[in-house]
Amino acid sequence: MIAVRGLDKWFGGIHAVREVSLDIGRNTITGLIGPNGAGKSTLFNVIAGLFAPTGGTVHLDGEDVTGLPPHTLFRRGLLRTFQLAQEFHSLPVRENLMMVPPHQPGENLFNAWFRPGAVAAHEAELRDKADEVLEFLTLSHLANERAENLSGGQKKLLELGRTMMVDAKIVFLDEVGAGVNRTLLGTIAEVIQRLQAERGYTFCVIEHDMDFIARLCDPVIVMAEGAVLAQGTSDEIMANEHVIEAYLGTGSKHARPKQAGEGAARPGSPS
Structure with missing residues (x-):
């Protein structure tokens, strides 16, 4: 590799x-x-x-x-x-994961204004994927916790989870x-x-x-x-x-x- x-x-x-x-x-x-x-x-x-x-x-x-x-x-x-x-210490754990994938449609101003349905659909897909990752990591119970409140080990697991949000x-x-x-x-x-x-x-x-x-x-x-x-x-x-x-x-x-x-x-x- x-x-x-x-x-x-x-x-x-x-x-x-x-x-x-x-x-x-x-x-x-x-x-x-x-x-x-x-x-x-x-x-x-x-x-x-x-x-x-x-x-x-x-x-x-x-x-x-x-x-x-x-x-x-x-x-x-x-x-x-x-x-x-x-x-991202001020964001919840789930949103830390959802931030990772590049080229999200919601990052484009045109899409945000004129294609809100597409943006919402993509956000829902990301949310589902993030929840799958959290379940894999046994962190589902912390999905809505601010990342800064995690222990050192939980933050390391979160970093591994972020790698799972992309290929x-x-x-x-x-x-x-x-x-x-x-x-x-x-x-x-x-x-x-x-x-x-x-x-x-x-x-x-x-x-x-x-x-x-x-x-x-x-x-x-x-x-x-x-x-x-x-x-x-x-x-x-x-x-x-x-x-x-x-x-x-x-x-x-x-x-x-x-x-x-x-x-x-x-x-x-x-x-």
């Missing part, structure tokens, strides 16, 4: 992404892990069009999409969520488990697995919780200092000496000095 070749990103004198080449297979859940500052989110942002690459290419479903802006990639089925949920080909999830309690994290994992199995979604997941990664992801890709360090199953990755060194900062050429307050992660449980 995604083919990245020689992707580079510089910010002034900082080489944030270093000639990364990787593939994300269709209908897979690929994990992307690495120490803080490894370049994971920057790689996501370059692939998703938030940053233009300094070099290299990105292909989506066989088509060169290098440097295309996020709204164009969104229409081609590439969606990205963020570590901090980006909900997503691949979804990039950035630390979907951040700030989420274990019960809701299990629900999120189940939703991701169902979307893959039942709806053919492809996912790429940045996450520090290795239990979550091990449950969901195959393969797992490890980054360090902006480059790909290793790739394999979760068991292979947790047994990889270079990966352990990169996390512990014990001398790997890919390791970087730990920053103040960062701490060291245990092998198999990165932080």
